[in-house]
Amino acid sequence: MSYVDEVIDLVVKKNPAEPEFHQAVKEVLESLRVVIEANEEKFRKEALLERLTEPERQFKFRVPWVDDNGQVHVNTGYRVQFNSAIGPYKGGLRLHPSVNLGIIKFLGFEQIFKNSLTGLPIGGGKGGSDFDPKGKSDREVMAFCQSFMTELCKYIGADTDVPAGDIGTGAREIGYMFGQYKRIRGLYEGVLTGKGLTYGGSLVRTEATGYGLLYLTEEMLKINGQDIAGKTVVVSGSGNVAIYATEKAQQLGAKVVTVSDSNGWVYDPDGIDVAALKEIKEVNRARLTEYKKYRPNSEYHEGRGVWSVKADIALPCATQNELHLEDAKALVANGCIAVAEGANMPTTMEATEYLQENGVLFAPGKAANAGGVATSALEMSQNSERLSWTFEEVDERLKNIMVNICHNMADAAERYGFKGNYVVGANIAGFEKVVNAMEAQGIV
Numbered sequence: 001m002s003y004v005d006e007v008i009d010l011v012v013k014k015n016p017a018e019p020e021f022h023q024a025v026k027e028v029l030e031s032l033r034v035v036i037e038a039n040e041e042k043f044r045k046e047a048l049l050e051r052l053t054e055p056e057r058q059f060k061f062r063v064p065w066v067d068d069n070g071q072v073h074v075n076t077g078y079r080v081q082f083n084s085a086i087g088p089y090k091g092g093l094r095l096h097p098s099v100n101l102g103i104i105k106f107l108g109f110e111q112i113f114k115n116s117l118t119g120l121p122i123g124g125g126k127g128g129s130d131f132d133p134k135g136k137s138d139r140e141v142m143a144f145c146q147s148f149m150t151e152l153c154k155y156i157g158a159d160t161d162v163p164a165g166d167i168g169t170g171a172r173e174i175g176y177m178f179g180q181y182k183r184i185r186g187l188y189e190g191v192l193t194g195k196g197l198t199y200g201g202s203l204v205r206t207e208a209t210g211y212g213l214l215y216l217t218e219e220m221l222k223i224n225g226q227d228i229a230g231k232t233v234v235v236s237g238s239g240n241v242a243i244y245a246t247e248k249a250q251q252l253g254a255k256v257v258t259v260s261d262s263n264g265w266v267y268d269p270d271g272i273d274v275a276a277l278k279e280i281k282e283v284n285r286a287r288l289t290e291y292k293k294y295r296p297n298s299e300y301h302e303g304r305g306v307w308s309v310k311a312d313i314a315l316p317c318a319t320q321n322e323l324h325l326e327d328a329k330a331l332v333a334n335g336c337i338a339v340a341e342g343a344n345m346p347t348t349m350e351a352t353e354y355l356q357e358n359g360v361l362f363a364p365g366k367a368a369n370a371g372g373v374a375t376s377a378l379e380m381s382q383n384s385e386r387l388s389w390t391f392e393e394v395d396e397r398l399k400n401i402m403v404n405i406c407h408n409m410a411d412a413a414e415r416y417g418f419k420g421n422y423v424v425g426a427n428i429a430g431f432e433k434v435v436n437a438m439e440a441q442g443i444v
């Protein structure tokens, strides 16, 4: 049996009931086959893949908190410190009822290669809780965040592990967590990114994942002789990534006609009104059913449906496994030319393969959504030098990083004979740096 197959089997056996983690490992290792097989004997002897797929450390802890009626609730908190070969662990905190250890491990594993692709010195980690901030008062969210950080603060620090936002964790949650960290540890340091601008946050971090997604998409199209201006785009999700992806797409001259949430989706033939979307989601924390009040010509539909709308470009920006084989078939039938993943692993493996086989340009999340964590690393740099850079400076750095990632993934794919396969290219480019650093640091 090949080393790759052996390790995939081992990961499934050692981590039962963690399908998302299996999926992420399989997707990465399958596409690295060509590199691994060229060094099989050496990597096997060094147990390189076993080390890469086993987190350096993982924490699971109780998070008790009291609601506004005096009722006590108990959630589970997680932090997986996956790989620190190239820098301090870095990755977001997801607050969503679906969170479990397997989800956090899949996200942490992806983060290793994504962070490597940014070219910045950050290792891979991820955390979160099954707490659902939706429908909770600010006081309840604060109670949860303080309790969560009371435990988490023992394991993190500006030079060891620097969490940030993800699904359900935005500026409000980061603020409450930062306050509690400072209170317990007595340290005013860049221990979290995505902070508010008045206490060490970076300009552009809010916009970074969505903007970065569009910078990479624009470059990928350019490499392939296409222009983003004038294209019709379908976006899923209506959170941080989706909002700023929509905003930048429209700034670049494309028309975004859909957004969605976990209840339903909006079709706006005149192009999504980003100001209305921000007011609904960021200010009022409301549902997309509200959108029609702002745009009477739009349609609201219950359930899923974004991928059935005719478009040139699809940007999945909600969550994992939200774009299935049937959706890929609908996109191809409607003439879609490019899919770029704003979310982490939103496209199933079968859907990805179908899109690639049918000539659709496909940018995997670890490359396409790396702008968020890259800008987090820029926030860490600003915190270290106790300075703040201008919006233009951070935005320009972000754009350069995304353009570089795009070329690096394209070049790596071509180097190994997979021209145009950006899944293979991104995995190889991310892997090479991490492996080099791991080997240099010995058996750890």
Ligand SMILES: NC(=O)C1=CN([C@@H]2O[C@H](COP(=O)(O)OP(=O)(O)OC[C@H]3O[C@@H](n4cnc5c(N)ncnc54)[C@H](OP(=O)(O)O)[C@@H]3O)[C@@H](O)[C@H]2O)C=CC1
Pocket (backbone or CB within 6 Å): 096, 098, 165, 166, 167, 168, 169, 209, 237, 238, 239, 240, 241, 242, 260, 261, 262, 263, 317, 318, 319, 320, 342, 343, 344, 369, 370, 372, 373
């Ligand atoms: N924020 C960041 O900087 C980065 C985020 N990402 C990834 O991007 C994706 C979106 O994150 P972000 O925008 O920050 O999160 P938000 O919490 O801001 O928004 C998430 C959006 O996705 C929808 N969604 C979440 N879970 C589900 C689900 N199970 N089924 C259907 N819809 C769902 C939400 O709908 P509803 O409100 O109804 O729940 C909401 O519209 C995630 O995969 C995240 O890991 C990747 C890189 C960086």
Ligand SMILES: O=C(O)CCC(=O)C(=O)O
Pocket (backbone or CB within 6 Å): 090, 091, 092, 093, 114, 162, 163, 164, 165, 166, 193, 344, 369, 370, 372, 373, 374, 376
């Ligand atoms: O900004 C960060 O540190 C992490 C962002 C994140 O969680 C991700 O890239 O998925």
